[in-house]
Amino acid sequence: MFGLWDYYAATGSELALALYDGGATTMARYFPLLRNVRWHSYYCQTHRIPTPSYHQHHINLFRQLHWQTGSPLFAHHTDVLTDDFPSPHLRDGSTAAFAAGTHTLYRLDTKADGGWDKSKEDAQLEVKKVTFARATQAPADMRRRIQDRGIYYRISAGAYTGWWVGETWPTSFLRGQYLTTTYLPQRTLTFPGGNREVNVYRFTEDGTDASIRTVSFATPSNAPTDRRAIVNGRPMYQITAGALTGFWVAATSITIDGSTTT
Numbered sequence: 001m002f003g004l005w006d007y008y009a010a011t012g013s014e015l016a017l018a019l020y021d022g023g024a025t026t027m028a029r030y031f032p033l034l035r036n037v038r039w040h041s042y043y044c045q046t047h048r049i050p051t052p053s054y055h056q057h058h059i060n061l062f063r064q065l066h067w068q069t070g071s072p073l074f075a076h077h078t079d080v081l082t083d084d085f086p087s088p089h090l091r092d093g094s095t096a097a098f099a100a101g102t103h104t105l106y107r108l109d110t111k112a113d114g115g116w117d118k119s120k121e122d123a124q125l126e127v128k129k130v131t132f133a134r135a136t137q138a139p140a141d142m143r144r145r146i147q148d149r150g151i152y153y154r155i156s157a158g159a160y161t162g163w164w165v166g167e168t169w170p171t172s173f174l175r176g177q178y179l180t181t182t183y184l185p186q187r188t189l190t191f192p193g194g195n196r197e198v199n200v201y202r203f204t205e206d207g208t209d210a211s212i213r214t215v216s217f218a219t220p221s222n223a224p225t226d227r228r229a230i231v232n233g234r235p236m237y238q239i240t241a242g243a244l245t246g247f248w249v250a251a252t253s254i255t256i257d258g259s260t261t262t
Helices: 002-011 014-034 052-069 072-084
Strands: 095-098 101-108 124-132 136-145 151-155 164-166 172-174 177-191 198-203 209-215 221-231 234-239 248-250
Touching: 002 014, 002 052, 014 052, 014 072, 052 072, 052 177, 072 177, 101 151, 177 234
Parallel strands: none
Antiparallel strands: 095 136, 095 172, 101 124, 101 164, 136 151, 151 164, 177 221, 198 209, 198 248, 221 234, 234 248
C-alpha cells in the first residue's frame, strides 16, 4: 500500500490511487479481526497468533494510514491498539506517584526484565498491601498490560523494587507524558452540552498540574486536537485553538470525531 501511495504521489496514476484506496478500505473493514482486545494484536488472519513483537508495528502502520488518508478512523485504530497493549518501555527517571492511603502491590511471574513470557503468563506470585501516611513516589522502569489485567507499573528501586502496582488515577499513576501520538491532520473533540462541567489541565514538563480550569457549555462545543498521550496515568488530548489552547482534556470527558473513545 505504501508503495502504491509513493507511486501515485510521484506519477499521479489513477490506477495506483484506486488500488491504494481499495487497500485502505480493506484495512478499515478487517480491523476488528486484527485487534485482540486488551492484548497483543494478531500477526495475520491465516494463523491468528497474538504477536508482541509485531504489535507496535501495527500501531505505527495505522498511524501512517491516518497521515496518508486523513481518515479519523485510522487514528482511532491507532489509539485502540496503543491502549490494548502499550509499548512497555519507560524513559530513565520515570516516576510513579502514590496518593496517601493503602495500595496493593503484586509480584508477578515475568521475564527478568519485567517483560511478558508466554510460559509464565504474568502469574501472580505474591500480593501485599502498603499504606502511606502522605503522598509519595517511587521510580518505575516499566508500564505495561499485565495478562488478563489492566496496566501496571514496575517499581525499580527502594523497598518495593520488583513489585507491580496498577495504574489507577488519581491514586497511583505515572507522572508526566507518555506514548504521544501526533495527529496529521488534526482531529475534532467535542465537549458535552447541558452545562456539564469538565476539567482541563495545563502541565509542567514533569507532569505536575500547573493549572486546572473547569469549563461548561450550554450546547456541545468543538475544539481541534493535534495529539493524544497518556498524561499522569490518563489518556488525554491537547487542544490547539481557541480559549483553551495548550490545555489537555481527559478522553473520558469528551467525544472525538463524533464518537466515544473506547
